[in-house]
Amino acid sequence: MAKKDSSRRDFISWFLGGGTLATLGAIAYPAMRFINPPESGEANVSQLKLPFGRPEIQAEPSNGKTFKFGRDLGIIVLTEAGDLRAFAATCTHLDCTVQHRPDLGILWCSCHNGRYDLDGGNISGPPPRPLEKYVVNEVGDDIFIKKEEV
Amino acid sequence: MKKLIFILILFVPVLVLAGQNNCLTCHQDFEDDDGPSHIFSRDVHSQKGIGCVDCHGGDASLEDMDEVREVRGYRGVPSHREVPDFCARCHSDATYMRNHNPALATDQLDKYKTSVHGERLYRNNDKKVANCISCHSVHEMGNGKMPHSSTHPFNIPYTCGKCHSNPEYMAEYGIATDQLHNFEQSVHGKALLEKRDAGAPACNDCHSNHGAAPPGTENLAAVCGTCHALEAELFVKSPHNDAFNEKNFPMCETCHSNHLVVKPSDAMIGDKPPSVCIRCHSDNDGTKGLETAKAFRGMIDMVVAGREEAHIALREAITKGMMTTDEELRLKEVDQALIQTRTQVHSFNMEDMSPHAVLGKALTDTVKANSAGLIDEYYFRRKGLGLASLFITLMAIGLYIKIRRLP
Amino acid sequence: MSASNSGKDESLISKGYDWIDSRFKIDALVEYMSHKVVPLHSHSIFYYLGGITLFLFLIQVASGILLLMYYRPGADSAYESVRFIISEVEFGWLVRAIHSWSANLMVFGAFIHMFTVFFTKAYRAPRELTWFSGIGLLALCMTFGFSGYLLPWNELAFFATRVGTGMAGAVPVIGEQLLIVMRGGEGVTGATIGRFFGLHVAILPAAFTVLLTIHLAAVQRQGMSEPVDWVNKPESEKKYMKFFPHFIYRDALVWLIVLNILALLAVIFPDGIGVVHWPLGEKADLFGVPPAVIRPEWYFMFAFQALKMLPAHVWFLEGELFGIIAFSVGGLLWAMVPFLDRKSVKGKEPKLVMAFGVFVVIFILAMTIVGYLVE
Numbered sequence: 001m002a003k004k005d006s007s008r009r010d011f012i013s014w015f016l017g018g019g020t021l022a023t024l025g026a027i028a029y030p031a032m033r034f035i036n037p038p039e040s041g042e043a044n045v046s047q048l049k050l051p052f053g054r055p056e057i058q059a060e061p062s063n064g065k066t067f068k069f070g071r072d073l074g075i076i077v078l079t080e081a082g083d084l085r086a087f088a089a090t091c092t093h094l095d096c097t098v099q100h101r102p103d104l105g106i107l108w109c110s111c112h113n114g115r116y117d118l119d120g121g122n123i124s125g126p127p128p129r130p131l132e133k134y135v136v137n138e139v140g141d142d143i144f145i146k147k148e149e150v
Numbered sequence: 151m152k153k154l155i156f157i158l159i160l161f162v163p164v165l166v167l168a169g170q171n172n173c174l175t176c177h178q179d180f181e182d183d184d185g186p187s188h189i190f191s192r193d194v195h196s197q198k199g200i201g202c203v204d205c206h207g208g209d210a211s212l213e214d215m216d217e218v219r220e221v222r223g224y225r226g227v228p229s230h231r232e233v234p235d236f237c238a239r240c241h242s243d244a245t246y247m248r249n250h251n252p253a254l255a256t257d258q259l260d261k262y263k264t265s266v267h268g269e270r271l272y273r274n275n276d277k278k279v280a281n282c283i284s285c286h287s288v289h290e291m292g293n294g295k296m297p298h299s300s301t302h303p304f305n306i307p308y309t310c311g312k313c314h315s316n317p318e319y320m321a322e323y324g325i326a327t328d329q330l331h332n333f334e335q336s337v338h339g340k341a342l343l344e345k346r347d348a349g350a351p352a353c354n355d356c357h358s359n360h361g362a363a364p365p366g367t368e369n370l371a372a373v374c375g376t377c378h379a380l381e382a383e384l385f386v387k388s389p390h391n392d393a394f395n396e397k398n399f400p401m402c403e404t405c406h407s408n409h410l411v412v413k414p415s416d417a418m419i420g421d422k423p424p425s426v427c428i429r430c431h432s433d434n435d436g437t438k439g440l441e442t443a444k445a446f447r448g449m450i451d452m453v454v455a456g457r458e459e460a461h462i463a464l465r466e467a468i469t470k471g472m473m474t475t476d477e478e479l480r481l482k483e484v485d486q487a488l489i490q491t492r493t494q495v496h497s498f499n500m501e502d503m504s505p506h507a508v509l510g511k512a513l514t515d516t517v518k519a520n521s522a523g524l525i526d527e528y529y530f531r532r533k534g535l536g537l538a539s540l541f542i543t544l545m546a547i548g549l550y551i552k553i554r555r556l557p
Numbered sequence: 558m559s560a561s562n563s564g565k566d567e568s569l570i571s572k573g574y575d576w577i578d579s580r581f582k583i584d585a586l587v588e589y590m591s592h593k594v595v596p597l598h599s600h601s602i603f604y605y606l607g608g609i610t611l612f613l614f615l616i617q618v619a620s621g622i623l624l625l626m627y628y629r630p631g632a633d634s635a636y637e638s639v640r641f642i643i644s645e646v647e648f649g650w651l652v653r654a655i656h657s658w659s660a661n662l663m664v665f666g667a668f669i670h671m672f673t674v675f676f677t678k679a680y681r682a683p684r685e686l687t688w689f690s691g692i693g694l695l696a697l698c699m700t701f702g703f704s705g706y707l708l709p710w711n712e713l714a715f716f717a718t719r720v721g722t723g724m725a726g727a728v729p730v731i732g733e734q735l736l737i738v739m740r741g742g743e744g745v746t747g748a749t750i751g752r753f754f755g756l757h758v759a760i761l762p763a764a765f766t767v768l769l770t771i772h773l774a775a776v777q778r779q780g781m782s783e784p785v786d787w788v789n790k791p792e793s794e795k796k797y798m799k800f801f802p803h804f805i806y807r808d809a810l811v812w813l814i815v816l817n818i819l820a821l822l823a824v825i826f827p828d829g830i831g832v833v834h835w836p837l838g839e840k841a842d843l844f845g846v847p848p849a850v851i852r853p854e855w856y857f858m859f860a861f862q863a864l865k866m867l868p869a870h871v872w873f874l875e876g877e878l879f880g881i882i883a884f885s886v887g888g889l890l891w892a893m894v895p896f897l898d899r900k901s902v903k904g905k906e907p908k909l910v911m912a913f914g915v916f917v918v919i920f921i922l923a924m925t926i927v928g929y930l931v932e
Contacts, residue, residue: 012551019545026538030648034623038645071475073482093349097486111489113379126349471827473644535824539817546813553806
């Protein structure tokens with residue numbers, strides 16, 4: 001009788017110990033995964049480091065490349081003079097994406113021939129407002145994009 | 151000092167009288183409330199300080215109307231035919247205009263003379279044809295930026311429609327009068343009049359304003375291409391350009407109609423009605439026309455169907471409360487690829503179109519895959535919860551038994 | 558717990574115990590603990606409420622430390638980093654959900670704990686200090702909630718904080734200055750995040766730890782309060798449970814149940830549910846249009862609603878000022894209840910004090926309900 005009792009107590013202890021371990025594991029597992037840094041390392045704040053550099057922009061036939069900026073789409077272009085300029089890429093007319101036309105020296109929306117100069121100004125066509133211009137900073141081979149202070 | 155003030159006071163009534171516009175004093179007496187003298191304060195000229203005598207001549211300081219008519223340079227009321235020159239006295243005078251409204255062009259009269267309106271006025275002495283004031287109104291003229299002006303983009307269709315949609319008035323000219331009605335149904339009319347998009351074209355954007363005339367069939371690419379530049383560019387380079395010219399088909403209009411240009415649908419392409427391709431092409435016409443049309447339609451349908459599926463997958467991920475902003479942004483790129491695919495139809499060349507369609511499809515596949523991944527993640531969370539919950543429950547049960555066994 | 562499984566373990570553990578005991582004399586502590594008892598009666602269940610709140614606080618500390626690894630205060634990084642946590646960091650959504658759920662449950666737990674203590678008159682001498690420290694802890698809890706609410710720098714938080722801090726402006730004399738100190742300037746800006754962040758992760762935890770230590774030390778030293786009518790009960794009729802292991806085990810069981818509920822809520826409703834919700838939504842826009850309904854968190858609702866319902870003027874005072882004075886006086890009375898109630902120590906029912914308690918509960922419930930019903 002005494003033997004049976006002690007084996008049962010053993011079982012309960014084992015059961016409780018196993019449950020405790022499993023619970024600790026269930027808590028530790030997500031915590032460990034949380035601590036493990038994600039690919040992008042840190043949050044993209046208002047300053048964004050582009051995932052590409054000058055060579056990739058140059059390689060594009062249009063000398064321009066779009067990028068994701070928070071919830072918006074941006075475009076960075078290489079001007080003839082060799083400057084990098086970045087803008088919100090969504091046309092202010094009907095939300096199409098603008099493209100760089102180095103042949104015309106403009107940003108062009110193919111949907112309704114909306115045109116913006118390389119300062120983002122809406123120079124012709126239906127767009128009612130200029131494109132938002134971003135601040136571009138080059139540090140070594142890295143390109144950083146920032147929203148202009150209001 | 152006192153003397154000076156006295157003299158000044160003495161002169162005040164004279165100064166006031168000299169500045170007074172005697173035209174209005176009399177004309178307001180005998181004109182109705184909507185007469186020129188009453189409404190002129192709303193006129194853009196009045197707001198710029200240009201008064202009655204600047205156009206009509208005479209002398210505003212005179213009190214007797216008969217005396218006014220005697221003044222040198224008194225022009226009175228111009229006849230219908232005289233109106234264009236009456237306005238052009240200032241509006242075609244570059245020096246004068248520079249001092250009053252430097253941004254305004256001074257070629258309106260020259261253009262008017264090239265318009266159907268101007269030609270008929272001067273050649274046929276047509277008294278019904280539009281002159282300046284028919285469109286601009288008179289004595290309460292505005293400019294294109296004033297919302298109540300007859301030349302504001304939102305009002306232009308009705309300004310033109312005043313005559314052009316009046317069958318009785320237009321009867322003797324033998325032209326259609328359904329333009330305004332058609333325009334109102336068109337994608338342009340809806341954008342302009344319903345969505346209040348001032349960037350959408352009104353009558354004058356295609357027909358010109360002072361030089362108003364129907365555009366020539368071959369020049370449609372230039373007219374429509376003002377906004378639809380890529381479509382026009384592609385079309386001109388396509389084999390259809392020569393074929394249309396040969397048959398004297400107006401290029402854009404043949405498929406899209408003119409005033410009634412509705413939002414194009416994918417059904418316009420393909421080898422079955424209501425495709426517009428089958429109006430000319432048939433199976434055995436010796437061209438690859440229908441074959442290409444069918445392939446185009448297949449491409450577009452592929453992207454559209456892919457986008458629909460991506461939307462459904464994404465919506466499920468959204469309703470499950472997952473973070474989907476990246477995919478929403480990617481769907482915008484899909485939209486862009488679809489626009490480009492549809493635009494490339496105007497090249498009538500499979501090689502130009504397919505890369506856009508393939509890109510669009512690839513993007514929709516990515517959205518679908520990622521959304522499915524998010525949905526999987528959702529279920530993974532539930533399963534993980536189940537497992538964790540089970541562990542906690544096991545531990546709780548163990549503890550409970552232990553408590554029950556305490557002495 | 559599984560020490561009895563093998564002799565090797567046992568010897569190791571007992572060796573470790575001996576090593577520590579020889580230096581810190583914990584035998585005395587264990588001896589002390591083993592004599593501790595918890596009264597057994599129909600309201601014994603209330604004894605677990607403080608423990609639940611403590612457990613939720615520990616979860617707050619743990620999940621808060623985790624969030625701290627990725628969170629970056631500042632107007633142009635706060636929102637982005639929270640968004641990063643819930644979208645990019647693995648289980649980031651879970652940690653945020655746990656932190657938010659646990660915060661709300663902790664405030665709720667603390668409130669219930671306080672009211673049960675109040676109505677069982679457990680605040681009476683000699684436990685005045687426990688009561689005072691408890692009131693302080695609740696105040697800190699609510700400040701924790703208020704400051705933490707702004708940190709994601711989203712629309713919801715921005716406008717609620719603007720309204721919330723705006724009320725401080727009605728405080729007489731120092732109102733204006735208080736407002737500026739709270740906000741770090743005239744308006745709610747990035748400077749406010751800095752302040753609230755410092756408050757939330759440094760000042761409040763430090764203050765909380767001090768008060769909590771006092772609170773727990775007092776509870777441990779004095780033991781659980783016995784029901785008022787036990788004063789006149791013969792010893793033979795009083796029942797007790799051993800604190801260790803009986804009460805501790807039960808406490809642990811309750812904690813596990815709470816943990817399970819918390820996990821369930823966090824996974825199924827990561828953004829909260831009903832009026833207790835915290836979707837990230839849009840980033841705060843300083844010049845944006847406020848949403849139609851700005852609501853504070855539920856535990857501020859009664860105060861918010863009461864202040865809103867006050868007329869523009871009460872006597873010669875401005876409505877809002879009157880409200881703040883009334884709340885201050887009410888709060889002070891509530892905190893001073895161990896001194897106001899002279900009867901319960903003698904085993905008698907303090908009718909007036911209890912009536913005041915009932916009034917406070919009804920007032921808070923009614924105002925909260927009204928607050929959610931209007932609009």
